Amino acid sequence: MKCDPNLYRAASPSLAVKPRLVRHLFLPPLIIAMMIGLGYIGFWISEHYGIRSLGENGQRQLELHARAVESEISKYTYLPSLLELETSVSQLLADPTPEHRQRVNDYLEGLNRRSRSRAIYVMDTTGRVMATSNWRDVDSYLGEDLSFRAYFQNAVRGQPGRFYGIGSTNGEPGYYLAHGLEEHGKIIGVAVVKVRLEAMEERWQRARLEAFVSDENGIIILSSDPARRLKSVVPLSEETKEKLARSLQYYWFPLNELQPLARETLSEGVEKLTFPANSELVSDDENISYLSQTRPLSDTPWNFTLLTPLQDLRREAINQGILVAVAFALCAFLLIAWNERRKVIATRLAAREALQEANNQLERRIAERTTDLRASNERLKGQIRERRHAEETLRRAQDELVQAGKLAAIGQMSTSIAHELNQPLAALRTLSGNTVRFLERGQLDVASTNLKTINELIDRMGRITASLRSFARRGDDKGQACLGKAVDAALQLHGARVENTPLQLHRHFEAVQVQIDQTRLEQILVNLIGNALDAMQAQPQPELWLEGEAFDGKYRLRVRDNGHGIDAEARKHLFEPFFTTKPGEQGLGLGLTLSASLAAATGGHLGVEHPSSGGTAFVLSLPLVSLTPAEPI
Ligand code: ADP
Numbered sequence: 001m002k003c004d005p006n007l008y009r010a011a012s013p014s015l016a017v018k019p020r021l022v023r024h025l026f027l028p029p030l031i032i033a034m035m036i037g038l039g040y041i042g043f044w045i046s047e048h049y050g051i052r053s054l055g056e057n058g059q060r061q062l063e064l065h066a067r068a069v070e071s072e073i074s075k076y077t078y079l080p081s082l083l084e085l086e087t088s089v090s091q092l093l094a095d096p097t098p099e100h101r102q103r104v105n106d107y108l109e110g111l112n113r114r115s116r117s118r119a120i121y122v123m124d125t126t127g128r129v130m131a132t133s134n135w136r137d138v139d140s141y142l143g144e145d146l147s148f149r150a151y152f153q154n155a156v157r158g159q160p161g162r163f164y165g166i167g168s169t170n171g172e173p174g175y176y177l178a179h180g181l182e183e184h185g186k187i188i189g190v191a192v193v194k195v196r197l198e199a200m201e202e203r204w205q206r207a208r209l210e211a212f213v214s215d216e217n218g219i220i221i222l223s224s225d226p227a228r229r230l231k232s233v234v235p236l237s238e239e240t241k242e243k244l245a246r247s248l249q250y251y252w253f254p255l256n257e258l259q260p261l262a263r264e265t266l267s268e269g270v271e272k273l274t275f276p277a278n279s280e281l282v283s284d285d286e287n288i289s290y291l292s293q294t295r296p297l298s299d300t301p302w303n304f305t306l307l308t309p310l311q312d313l314r315r316e317a318i319n320q321g322i323l324v325a326v327a328f329a330l331c332a333f334l335l336i337a338w339n340e341r342r343k344v345i346a347t348r349l350a351a352r353e354a355l356q357e358a359n360n361q362l363e364r365r366i367a368e369r370t371t372d373l374r375a376s377n378e379r380l381k382g383q384i385r386e387r388r389h390a391e392e393t394l395r396r397a398q399d400e401l402v403q404a405g406k407l408a409a410i411g412q413m414s415t416s417i418a419h420e421l422n423q424p425l426a427a428l429r430t431l432s433g434n435t436v437r438f439l440e441r442g443q444l445d446v447a448s449t450n451l452k453t454i455n456e457l458i459d460r461m462g463r464i465t466a467s468l469r470s471f472a473r474r475g476d477d478k479g480q481a482c483l484g485k486a487v488d489a490a491l492q493l494h495g496a497r498v499e500n501t502p503l504q505l506h507r508h509f510e511a512v513q514v515q516i517d518q519t520r521l522e523q524i525l526v527n528l529i530g531n532a533l534d535a536m537q538a539q540p541q542p543e544l545w546l547e548g549e550a551f552d553g554k555y556r557l558r559v560r561d562n563g564h565g566i567d568a569e570a571r572k573h574l575f576e577p578f579f580t581t582k583p584g585e586q587g588l589g590l591g592l593t594l595s596a597s598l599a600a601a602t603g604g605h606l607g608v609e610h611p612s613s614g615g616t617a618f619v620l621s622l623p624l625v626s627l628t629p630a631e632p633i
Pocket of ligand 1: 527530531532533542561562563565566574579580581582586587588589590591592593616
């Protein structure tokens with residue numbers, strides 16, 4: 001079968017290789033770029049929403065803790081104004097005698113103990129401390145001039161004095177609440193309560209909260225982290241610094257700025273601050289970012305700031321980004337694998353389809369060829385039938401021809417036959433006439449002799465006609481004969497003669513089947529063996545060879561003797577009817593003629609050879625019968 005080249009044609013190399021090359025060159029960098037891009041987007045989204053969530057949470061914390069700070073501060077708001085009601089205080093301010101002072105000192109000491117404030121003291125309008133709760137202490141405020149304090153200056157003007165500062169006496173920080181004491185609409189002195197707010201810082205530390213409170217100057221006055229304390233959250237000009245230093249509000253502490261590395265305002269009061277690594281505020285190796293949420297504290301010019309560290313969020317966002325990148329890489333890998341698999345399946349399907357198509361074509365062609373073969377088989381069968389018919393016709397014609405040939409031969413022989421028969425008839429007529437006369441004369445012996453001769457002549461004539469009748473008989477030209485059996489039968493027929501001579505018989509042939517009637521083969525062999533025996537009559541050591549060989553679909557049997565041979569003149573007439581060299585009644589001269597005719601009638605041949613060693617050899621050639629006859633096609 002021829003394969004259809006279209007079915008298996010490969011794609012042209014330029015078309016097949018280029019896209020693959022492009023894919024292999026650009027796909028990995030593209031995937032890596034997309035991994036990085038998507039990873040960053042994942043990181044950004046995670047951070048953004050994380051900050052938002054932290055912000056919401058932080059807002060609640062901010063509110064909670066800011067309120068706690070407000071309540072802590074407001075607790076003492078009205079305490080200084082209560083001293084207005086105390087008559088001993090107004091007496092002291094009006095008349096500052098040691099008795100009056102002592103009375104107020106005792107009163108303030110008791111009040112301070114009960115209110116758990118740091119100190120309570122009373123100043124006159126010049127700013128001198130007239131009485132104080134810590135009058136017993138070595139670093140007592142008693143007699144100190146605190147007129148430079150802003151809270152005094154505000155309070156003496158009738159305004160509420162709110163002030164966070166570091167004590168000039170003992171350097172202790174505190175929240176000062178001052179109130180101008182009025183009598184008859186006139187300010188006679190100032191009452192001050194100093195409060196410690198460090199308890200709040202401890203509370204924040206315990207809650208692991210990072211928070212601070214910055215005052216009206218932007219200075220951190222309270223912080224969960226002591227390192228941030230007294231740092232400025234806003235840039236301070238040299239002039240401001242000078243002014244603050246002079247006010248001694250923060251004692252002599254240097255007011256450094258809390259300098260973030262980066263500051264990003266997210267919304268009002270919400271910032272993202274990044275502090276550099278290994279700074280005095282950050283002991284870590286890496287920069288730290290905070291979400292800073294600030295809210296003003298009511299009744300004060302202060303701000304409360306809550307710092308939420310963003311490292312965990314950032315780490316989480318990085319993890320999310322990596323996760324997104326890895327997920328994308330996995331998806332891309334799965335997609336590529338799926339695509340490759342799809343292509344493999346598609347190729348397999350295409351190959352299977354091509355194979356199926358080729359198979360279908362093959363089957364179609366086989367079906368066509370089978371139909372053709374069946375048709376040609378039918379034609380051949382028809383031809384075989386025709387040939388058989390023709391063969392039959394031919395055989396019949398051949399038979400007819402043989403028969404006609406035989407009859408023609410007999411016709412040709414008719415003159416000879418007539419001559420052969422007329423002679424004995426003429427002799428019979430003469431002999432019978434003579435016999436009648438001899439009988440009349442009484443010569444019975446002679447008559448008897450004549451009658452014997454007449455008998456012999458009749459026998460001869462009978463034999464001639466029998467031979468001719470046998471020859472002319474129709475229908476004996478077919479059949480099969482066994483050569484061995486025919487030879488045995490012929491030898492048996494000549495049995496007496498064979499036994500009476502010292503004949504040496506050489507049998508060298510196979511017991512084959514030949515195509516001739518068994519009787520006719522025996523007839524031929526009887527003739528040939530008889531002639532050989534006749535020729536060897538004078539031979540003291542007669543030898544007869546029966547040699548066979550298969551040749552070209554025929555079997556040749558050579559019947560050779562070491563008799564007298566045939567002279568040159570006789571050789572010319574051997575196969576002529578009635579030619580004989582045998583004396584008297586011994587030969588009819590029909591044996592070879594009829595044998596040759598019988599052999600020819602079955603497709604065979606009878607020939608003669610004259611061996612140089614002497615004697616004669618007759619070669620009978622007959623068609624071999626195949627034991628397994630093949631059906632002719
Ligand atoms: P017949 O035997 O009646 O003579 P054949 O036709 O058989 O007739 O033989 C014709 C003649 O051929 C014989 O008379 C003989 O002279 C010669 N002939 C046949 N066979 C042999 C033989 N084997 N050797 C010598 N001569 C033979």
